Amino acid sequence: MSDGVQRAGGADDASLDHYLIFATPEDRDRGVPPLGILVEEFVLCDDYTAAGIDGVEWSSATGAWGDSSATSRNLRTDALLRSRVIAVSRHDASDAYKACGGGELPPAAEIRTLFRERQPLPAAAPLDLGATGSRRYRVLFAGELGGDGLANVRSALRLEPVADPADPLARVVGTATVTAEGHTFTWEMRRIGPGIAWCLDMTVRLGAGPESTIGVLLHHHRQVIREQGLIPVTIERFA
Known part of the structure; x- marks a missing residue:
């Protein structure tokens, strides 16, 4: 561009x-x-x-x-x-x-x-968390997910349950790991306070494949969650 x-x-x-x-x-x-x-x-x-x-x-x-x-x-x-x-x-x-x-x-x-x-959108240099060869992203969303919306997200993102998703105090409601194009991706769906916001946290352990795979997966996950009613706010990187 x-x-x-x-x-x-x-x-x-x-x-x-x-x-x-x-x-x-x-x-x-x-x-x-x-x-x-x-x-x-x-x-x-x-x-x-x-x-x-x-x-x-x-x-x-x-x-x-x-x-x-x-x-x-x-x-x-x-x-x-x-x-x-x-x-x-x-x-x-x-x-x-x-x-x-x-x-x-x-x-x-x-x-x-x-x-x-x-x-x-605010931008800052990623924090150095000592994890060479890996990146950590957060996609932040505004709004709340209903029961059906959360179930749809868990299914589409292949999330394994971590806590009872019906519990409003449960923070991480599911996690998944997959290897694609030589990279290993781990993501989790996290509630940020009841009725306030949600986020998708994704860790990427870089391999020999194209970095464009990161962008493709972030875009796919953001759209899946947006389709269930949450509004994407920003995409940040912590490492």
């Missing part, structure tokens, strides 16, 4: 996150058209940590695209706003856009030309 960063999942539609915004939480389940569509993209550093979030918002009232920085920030801090938002695929966002009179949803390349103000 010319700005020294990369897109979270490549340069195609797969790296864009789509959200439908409704007037009330009840409207989400009643087939009422959304008030708007939020499209975001995580911007990554070379080591796959997050440098910022680009985004744009479409309003059904005006039929126009505009700045989304306030909505992006509030989505991660305001539980009431999150209750009015659904994370969707591009296909579902396209259907909603068409139903609201927008026509065909623009392709990813065109949507990116509408990005105006990047929301920067």
Whole structure:
């Protein structure tokens, strides 16, 4: 990329996150058209940590695209706003856009030309924890998982139970280990306070394979969890 960063999942539609915004939480389940569509993209550093979030918002009232920085920030801090938002695929966002009179949803390349103000994310050098040849990542999410959502995450990420996931005081609810492209990955799903936030912690023991596998796995896991209602906040690295 010319700005020294990369897109979270490549340069195609797969790296864009789509959200439908409704007037009330009840409207989400009643087939009422959304008030708007939020499209975001995580911007990554070379080591796959997050440098910022680009985004744009479409309003059904005006039929126009505009700045989304306030909505992006509030989505991660305001539980009431999150209750009015659904994370969707591009296909579902396209259907909603068409139903609201927008026509065909623009392709990813065109949507990116509408990005105006990047929301920067704090960055710091990884801590030296003495683990040569390994990295530790944390993907932070805002919101809470219901029982079905947590069960879906545990299944999709092949998490082995560590504690009773129904216990609101249980911190680590599952862990998994896999070897891919010569690297060994271990991840765990962790609750950060009841009803506050969640995180995915992933340790990578580097092998001889391509480092791009790290980015692919982080992107896949982030999307799996986002699809269950949590909002990704940032991707940090601790070592």
